[in-house]
Amino acid sequence: MNPSLLTKEDTEHVARLARLALSEAEIEQYRNDLNAVLEVVNSLNEVPTTTLAVTAQVSGLQNITRVDAVGTELTRAEALANAPQNDGKHFVVPGVL
Amino acid sequence: MSDLNHLSLAVANTKLKAGEIKAGELLNDCLAAISNLDDNLHSLITSAATDAQLLAQAQAQAEASEERWQKGEPLSVLDGIPYVIKDSYCTKDIRTTAGSKMLDDFIPPYDATVVAKLSAAGAILIGKTNLDQFGHGSSTENSAYGPSKNPWDTKRVPGGSSGGSAVAVAADLCLFAIGEDTGGSIRQPASFTNITGLKVTYGRVSRYGSIAYASSLDTMGPMTKTVEDAALVLQVIAGHDELDGTSSFEEVPDYTANLTEKKSYTIGLPQEFFGEGVDPRIADLIKQTAAKLKEAGHTIKSVSIPVVKQALACYYIIAWAETSSNLARYDGIHYGHSVLKQGSTNSLYEVYAQSRAAGFSAETKRRIMLGTYVLSAGYYDAYYKKALQVRTAIVEGFKQAFTEVELLLAPVSPVLPFEFGAKSDPVAMYMADIHTTPINPAGVPSLALPAGFVEENGTKLPVGMQLIGPLFSETMLLNLGHWWQQLDQTHQQKPPLT
Numbered sequence: 001m002n003p004s005l006l007t008k009e010d011t012e013h014v015a016r017l018a019r020l021a022l023s024e025a026e027i028e029q030y031r032n033d034l035n036a037v038l039e040v041v042n043s044l045n046e047v048p049t050t051t052l053a054v055t056a057q058v059s060g061l062q063n064i065t066r067v068d069a070v071g072t073e074l075t076r077a078e079a080l081a082n083a084p085q086n087d088g089k090h091f092v093v094p095g096v097l
Numbered sequence: 098m099s100d101l102n103h104l105s106l107a108v109a110n111t112k113l114k115a116g117e118i119k120a121g122e123l124l125n126d127c128l129a130a131i132s133n134l135d136d137n138l139h140s141l142i143t144s145a146a147t148d149a150q151l152l153a154q155a156q157a158q159a160e161a162s163e164e165r166w167q168k169g170e171p172l173s174v175l176d177g178i179p180y181v182i183k184d185s186y187c188t189k190d191i192r193t194t195a196g197s198k199m200l201d202d203f204i205p206p207y208d209a210t211v212v213a214k215l216s217a218a219g220a221i222l223i224g225k226t227n228l229d230q231f232g233h234g235s236s237t238e239n240s241a242y243g244p245s246k247n248p249w250d251t252k253r254v255p256g257g258s259s260g261g262s263a264v265a266v267a268a269d270l271c272l273f274a275i276g277e278d279t280g281g282s283i284r285q286p287a288s289f290t291n292i293t294g295l296k297v298t299y300g301r302v303s304r305y306g307s308i309a310y311a312s313s314l315d316t317m318g319p320m321t322k323t324v325e326d327a328a329l330v331l332q333v334i335a336g337h338d339e340l341d342g343t344s345s346f347e348e349v350p351d352y353t354a355n356l357t358e359k360k361s362y363t364i365g366l367p368q369e370f371f372g373e374g375v376d377p378r379i380a381d382l383i384k385q386t387a388a389k390l391k392e393a394g395h396t397i398k399s400v401s402i403p404v405v406k407q408a409l410a411c412y413y414i415i416a417w418a419e420t421s422s423n424l425a426r427y428d429g430i431h432y433g434h435s436v437l438k439q440g441s442t443n444s445l446y447e448v449y450a451q452s453r454a455a456g457f458s459a460e461t462k463r464r465i466m467l468g469t470y471v472l473s474a475g476y477y478d479a480y481y482k483k484a485l486q487v488r489t490a491i492v493e494g495f496k497q498a499f500t501e502v503e504l505l506l507a508p509v510s511p512v513l514p515f516e517f518g519a520k521s522d523p524v525a526m527y528m529a530d531i532h533t534t535p536i537n538p539a540g541v542p543s544l545a546l547p548a549g550f551v552e553e554n555g556t557k558l559p560v561g562m563q564l565i566g567p568l569f570s571e572t573m574l575l576n577l578g579h580w581w582q583q584l585d586q587t588h589q590q591k592p593p594l595t
Contacts, residue, residue: 010470011466013473014466014470014473017469017473018421018453018462018465018466018469019425019428019446019453020450020453020457020462020465021447021453022462030462033463033523034466034467034470036524037463037467037527038467040410040413040527041410041413041480043406043410044407044411044484044487047487049483049486049489052486052489052490053486054482054486054488055485055486055488055489055538056313056485058492059299061300061342061343061346064343066339074206079206082432082433083430083431083432084429084430084435085435085438091431092437093430094443095444095445096445
């Protein structure tokens with residue numbers, strides 16, 4: 001692991017990936033926070049892992065499926081009830097293209 | 098009769114069965130306690146004492162419960178028992194905020210499975226408790242609604258993220274609570290407030306309807322006045338759920354059948370939990386507990402799990418990564434805080450970015466950014482993949498320890514309940530989690546219960562201990578914990594409330 005410190009550009013890139021609108025001052029604040037916190041996790045380097053498999057989850061379960069049948073679902077009204085903009089039938093969104 | 102809110106669940110059930118008390122009386126006493134104390138303690142975001150809809154629901158449930166008890170047909174041991182639940186659990190038609198501005202006006206159209214099970218068992222919901230938003234924190238200082246106060250010293254935090262649930266139980270505002278533990282969020286507040294809290298085996302209780310923090314780490318569990326009460330609640334909420342693909346098919350045992358059986362266990366003290374960074378007064382208290390256990394016939398051994406030292410880093414990388422993914426759904430389009438509500442005509446990207454920036458707190462944004470970073474191209478292998486490999490080592494580390502001993506005894510927190518603002522530096526706050534976080538990546542269960550008090554500046558501050566066992570060993574942990582609470586009365590002490 002090469003823990004290079006985040007630059008302003010790195011931080012802006014992460015903010016963009018995370019869809020977070022941040023001011024210049026906030027970018028600088030988070031840049032410092034992230035660098036300080038990432039130092040703490042550098043201790044992971046101390047564990048030899050070359051022969052270790054990854055463990056993504058510990059349930060021991062795989063490929064849990066359900067029957068592809070219609071059950072009790074939300075009504076349209078229920079699904080739209082919390083929507084900031086809807087026309088009674090759809091979620092209204094700004095243009096994607 | 099009044100002050101029925103001080104009863105434990107088990108005792109209340111006995112009195113309901115005997116016809117000595119009624120569900121309506123229990124409800125009223127809890128509501129009175131909330132009215133008297135919660136303006137100060139602030140454990141609840143939504144409360145039946147002030148929310149007409151929740152009150153009406155609770156009163157109707159109490160009436161129905163009384164009828165069932167009269168006929169001698171209770172739905173379960175929990176019938177008529179008032180409880181509160183962390184505001185990260187969806188409750189149909191009742192506002193659910195996850196402690197965040199992002200969900201300030203969110204009304205779920207469905208119940209979490211845990212809520213549905215408790216309702217079917219006759220338990221009566223009287224409040225949604227305060228929390229660090231989305232589970233991000235160990236003090237409730239990251240709540241958008243203000244922190245909750247520790248009833249043992251109101252200048253101090255109650256712990257988190259299930260701080261509100263802990264306060265409500267400690268202050269007898271209810272008879273039990275449901276919390277959620279991803280990296281210690283049930284155990285640490287339980288330890289800070291002198292109550293009992295159970296972090297179950299991953300998959301033991303359904304996560305359906307629980308607003309996700311880290312999907313491979315989140316566990317749902319009871320926070321109670323006694324270990325016996327925790328067993329009674331677990332009995333109702335445990336079990337496979339079709340709606341949760343990670344829910345375990347492991348059979349649910351009878352958690353109360355052998356609760357009072359006196360057994361002798363071989364208990365390990367993991368060295369890494371007693372070293373540098375731990376308040377020596379806390380370490381001493383836990384070692385004294387070990388000595389008492391030895392006197393009573395258990396075997397105490399020292400064990401070592403070296404990888405525990407890297408467990409905090411492993412936990413945080415996984416948790417940040419998973420929360421950055423889980424919180425991507427809050428996009429200002431389907432529900433939640435949105436600039437569209439203010440008539441924004443901005444681009445799609447701007448709607449996302451501005452809604453999210455406004456809805457999330459600084460700490461939550463920090464975690465989202467950390468998670469995004471460790472998953473991003475160029476850094477994924479070095480951080481996230483590495484953490485998943487270390488996770489394998491942690492799973493193996495606990496498995497190895499459990500070949501030497503049956504369970505582990507350790508402190509829950511390296512520090513005493515701290516004052517508000519004392520851990521405003523994010524690194525300091527994260528470091529306070531070193532004892533709870535190693536457990537979650539392994540998925541093993543841990544029961545936190547009161548061990549004693551440390552006095553600081555004339556104030557008694559609670560110190561909890563945790564009993565950690567192999568996967569699905571809740572029966573053993575509850576058995577030893579219950580036995581301990583017959584021997585030791587620390588858990589019966591109540592905070593000095595006026």
